[in-house]
Amino acid sequence: MALHIYNSYTRKKEIFESITPGYVGMYVCGPTVSGESHLGHARPYISFDVVYRYLTYKKYKVRYVRNITDAGHFEEEGKEAEDKVSKKAQIEKLEPMELVQKYTNLFHWAMKQFNCVEPSIEPTATGHIVEQIVMIEDIISKGYAYEVNGSVYFDVKKYAASHDYGKLSGRVIDELLDAGNREDVSRELDGQQEKREAADFALWKAAPPEHIMRWKSPWGDGFPGWHIECSAMATKYLGSNFDIHGGGMDLLFPHHESEIAQSTICNHSAPVKYWMHNNMITINGRKMGKSYNNVIKLTEMFSGNHPLLTQAFHPMTVRFFILQSHYRSTLDFSSDALSASEKALKRLWDAYEVLKNLPVSNTTSPTDAELDSKITNWLNEFEIFMDDDFGSPRVIANMFEIAPIINSLKDGLIPFDAISASTLQKMKDSFHVFLEDVFGLTNVNDQNNELLNPIMQLLLDIRKEAKANKDFATSDKIRNQLTQLGILIKDDKEGNTTWGVA
């Protein structure tokens, strides 16, 4: 089965065929580093990390570009929505770039916690002012943008006359053009008066004197509009046509719609073959976002320091939680749901550790052919499900089907010759590839170290001796006190004991 991807642009699942065989260009809208990343931000970066990893698994050479939006270039500049970066900088008395650096570092830290692969290129908006200016000049020269009072706007009406503006987001162009006249749109958008049409969007904004972040341009001092950075940087690093563009669903309009318009004018063709959009993480059914005042920052997730959290959550728990739902579904956050994922991941990972240590026999003809073929089928479905628009939840479900079998093999409840050696080997290989390489999960309990292991072994030996002498007071003392320290003791059927962090 070939990889199928749901294309937001056509609203259909399509067979994935890269533009250049063997290579994939992928652009994902990165964070605006004017504040701390929250749980909602984790969704796209983890989802597209898995996309990247899976494409790599499929032997594609992927160039993964994810930008850092570090220029305060917010299209709307009303009373509140002035350049967020510079505004906050004044409050915190920091240089804008100092603030940007701080949150960029924090973002990178979080990505590392999540075990996200670093993008091939991580361009910054401030590092590509020149490219953006050149692109804007190009759009002006082609007649699709106009300058007013030092600002430049994209002429949506003119573009829409010959192009399909609104197709990606399902907007109706007449309504967009008419938006300025509707009575329900009472917002006072800055620059609305100087725009020819309400639907026009800014390519370059003139900076008022107090605006700290500013660059020289042919139109005077200012800063780039919101959408142009992605067009400029995607074109620079991936070319006029590239394979995948990802981002959150909330970016469909106006951001991605505008990106298409800009790039189409400059490059004479639609920029992206497959548009992918992840859905939102909700909290009590409502999107997590600054505007709703319901965000849980990642630092709060990892520390448990938030009223809605009953405990701290490991980054891997969050990652697993996200992978347990499909990237195009909304995912409702709750502390209980996270706790459930935490336990589930532990169970799955424990089984995986057991699997890794199972000896591969030389069984060629399994005594339980039915079980053997069931397992084979579940394993084969790993790739089939992933090929179907990255169906990670179904892969995980299959892993849970296999987990009890692994444990039963270990405990001797299922004899080793029940399944063939090749099937067992395939289990080991598939679990490794999908759990670690594709899903990017890692061992949560990596506290094992050279000092601790021998000490634990010593304690377990003492406990074993005590048990042999029926000195249960001592053996229970060891077990109970270790439990209090957060270390679980597990006795198996053969009298062997293993331990793990709770």
Next chain:
RNA sequence: GGUCCUUUGGCCGAGUGGCUUAGGCAAAGCUCUGCAAAAGCUUCUACAGCGGUUCGAAUCCGCUAGGGACCUCCA
């Protein structure tokens, strides 16, 4: 107001025409165990409501009700 999406068992969450009682968590019982834990087994069989299409629908269509997203910065 416009456009679009969504509604699954105690909770989270897959699944889109007929056989997945998906899976996880929780709960209960059992096995194992010195007792536990872990593990294994078993039970808990849902698809908002109404109508339609069909031999057959959670799955397609319509209506009703609830929820949500976008239309403005937003992952």
